[in-house]
Amino acid sequence: MIKQKRRYFSFLFVLPLLVVFLLAGCQLQDQFNAAMSRLAATQSVAGPTLEATKAATSEATVIATAAQTATAVANSTLVLWVPPQFDPNGETLTGKLFNQRLQQFEASFPEYTVEVRLKSENGRGGLLDSLSNASLAAPATLPSLVLLQYRDLESASLKGLIVPLDEDTLNVIGQNWLPYAGQLSEIQHNLFGVPFAGDALALVYRPAQTPYPPSTWQELSTQNLPILFPAADPDTLVVINIYQTAGGSLTDENGEPHLDTDPLLKTFSYFSNGAQSGAFPIWDTQLADFSSSWSLYQQQSSGYAIVWASQYLQGQLPGNELTSLPEINGQKITYAQGWLWAIPQGSSQSLEGARHLLDYLSEPEFVDQIDQLAGYLPVYQSGLDAQTNPDLKATLSELMNSAQPLPAGSTINSISPIMESSTLQIIKQQIDYIQAANAAANQFK
Structure with a gap:
C-alpha cells in the first residue's frame, strides 16, 4: 500500500x-x-529505501541499547578494600566463608559484581593511606566499602574521608551490638562505622603456675613472675589504661590534655614496685609493640603477658588462659578496638549498591561465624551467646563488659611521650616514681 x-x-x-x-x-x-x-x-x-532505513534504525537502536547495557554493567561493580586476614580468595576458613558470602550477594543482586582488593593494615599503601591518596588525587578509584581499624576510622572521619551513616537507610544499625561495639561505631557522637570484628587488651597467664591470677594491679605488681608488655609502645596504651582505671582523666573541662597527680602517682607506683619485685623486668623497656610481648611470652615458660585478645584467640597455646586486666578500687577498664565497615566520601560507585552490600556483610549470623573463625571478639550479642566453651564465654563477657574505645588519637599523641619516658625511667630505676608523677602532671598545668 x-x-x-x-x-x-x-x-x-x-x-x-x-x-x-x-x-x-x-x-x-x-x-x-x-x-x-x-x-x-x-x-x-x-x-x-524506507524499509532499509527502518531496519538500519532498528539495528542502530539495538547497538545503542547494548552499549548502554554494557556501560550499566561496568558501573555496577562494587569494590571492597580489606586487610589480608579477611582475604576472600585465601585458603583460610575465614576467607572461604567470606568468599561464599560474596557469591551469595551476587546471586541475590545480579546487577552487581564485587571486586576485592587487599591493602595492608597500616603504613604506606595501607588502608588509611590509600584512602587519603585516592580521595585527593583519584576519587574514581575509591571503593564502595572499606574495612578500617577503629583508630583509622577516627582519623578518616575527622579528615572527611568517610561519610556519616544514616540509620534510616541501613538495616544493620544497632542490631544487638554489644555495648563496646556500639561505642566503636561512633566518632564524636556521629555514626561512621559498622562493627565487623572486635578486640580488647587482656592478660594471658599459665594456670599451672598461677591457678588464680591476681585480681588487682597492686597484687600483680608485687608478685615476682614477669609481666610482659610493650613499655616502649609509642602510644603507651597499658600505662594510660592503668592511669584511667585508677580514676585519672585525660582531658580537662575545656577538652585540653590533662593528667591528674594522684592517679598518676598510683600508676607509677605499680611500675616502681614491679621493677623491684621483678614483675616488670628490664626487657619490657625494649618491647615496642604487642606482637613483641606476645612473641617473647611464647618463648618463656613463666609469667604473664598483656596482649590483644585476638593474639591469644588466633593461636591458643596449650596450658594458657585469658583473663581481663586487673582492677583498681573495684574499677576495671580495658581498651577496645576493632574492624568496622565505612563508606568513602566521594566514591563514584553506586551508593545504593554499597548499602545493599553493607547490609549483607553485616548480617549477624555471618559476622558471628567470621569473628569466631578469625579469632576476634564478637560484636553481636548472638556471637557471645554462640560461644560453646563456658569458661571462655565467661571471660569474654567480663572482658567486653569492661571495654571502652581507645582514647582519642589527638589526646594520646599529646600525653604518650611523657608517659612513655617516665615509665621507661621508672622500670630502669633511674628516677623516683613520685618525682616522675609530679613532673608529668606539671607539664599539663
Whole structure:
C-alpha cells in the first residue's frame, strides 16, 4: 500500500510538467523522457529505501541499547578494600566463608559484581593511606566499602574521608551490638562505622603456675613472675589504661590534655614496685609493640603477658588462659578496638549498591561465624551467646563488659611521650616514681 500511494502521488505531480513540455515543443522531448526515467527509478527504490532505513534504525537502536547495557554493567561493580586476614580468595576458613558470602550477594543482586582488593593494615599503601591518596588525587578509584581499624576510622572521619551513616537507610544499625561495639561505631557522637570484628587488651597467664591470677594491679605488681608488655609502645596504651582505671582523666573541662597527680602517682607506683619485685623486668623497656610481648611470652615458660585478645584467640597455646586486666578500687577498664565497615566520601560507585552490600556483610549470623573463625571478639550479642566453651564465654563477657574505645588519637599523641619516658625511667630505676608523677602532671598545668 505504501508503494502504490507513492506512484499515484508521483503521477499527479508529473502531469503538469507534461503539458508544459508539449507546449514547449519537440526540443524538450528528450528532457522529458530523461525526467520520466529518473522518476521511475525513484519509484522503484522508494519502498525498499524506507524499509532499509527502518531496519538500519532498528539495528542502530539495538547497538545503542547494548552499549548502554554494557556501560550499566561496568558501573555496577562494587569494590571492597580489606586487610589480608579477611582475604576472600585465601585458603583460610575465614576467607572461604567470606568468599561464599560474596557469591551469595551476587546471586541475590545480579546487577552487581564485587571486586576485592587487599591493602595492608597500616603504613604506606595501607588502608588509611590509600584512602587519603585516592580521595585527593583519584576519587574514581575509591571503593564502595572499606574495612578500617577503629583508630583509622577516627582519623578518616575527622579528615572527611568517610561519610556519616544514616540509620534510616541501613538495616544493620544497632542490631544487638554489644555495648563496646556500639561505642566503636561512633566518632564524636556521629555514626561512621559498622562493627565487623572486635578486640580488647587482656592478660594471658599459665594456670599451672598461677591457678588464680591476681585480681588487682597492686597484687600483680608485687608478685615476682614477669609481666610482659610493650613499655616502649609509642602510644603507651597499658600505662594510660592503668592511669584511667585508677580514676585519672585525660582531658580537662575545656577538652585540653590533662593528667591528674594522684592517679598518676598510683600508676607509677605499680611500675616502681614491679621493677623491684621483678614483675616488670628490664626487657619490657625494649618491647615496642604487642606482637613483641606476645612473641617473647611464647618463648618463656613463666609469667604473664598483656596482649590483644585476638593474639591469644588466633593461636591458643596449650596450658594458657585469658583473663581481663586487673582492677583498681573495684574499677576495671580495658581498651577496645576493632574492624568496622565505612563508606568513602566521594566514591563514584553506586551508593545504593554499597548499602545493599553493607547490609549483607553485616548480617549477624555471618559476622558471628567470621569473628569466631578469625579469632576476634564478637560484636553481636548472638556471637557471645554462640560461644560453646563456658569458661571462655565467661571471660569474654567480663572482658567486653569492661571495654571502652581507645582514647582519642589527638589526646594520646599529646600525653604518650611523657608517659612513655617516665615509665621507661621508672622500670630502669633511674628516677623516683613520685618525682616522675609530679613532673608529668606539671607539664599539663
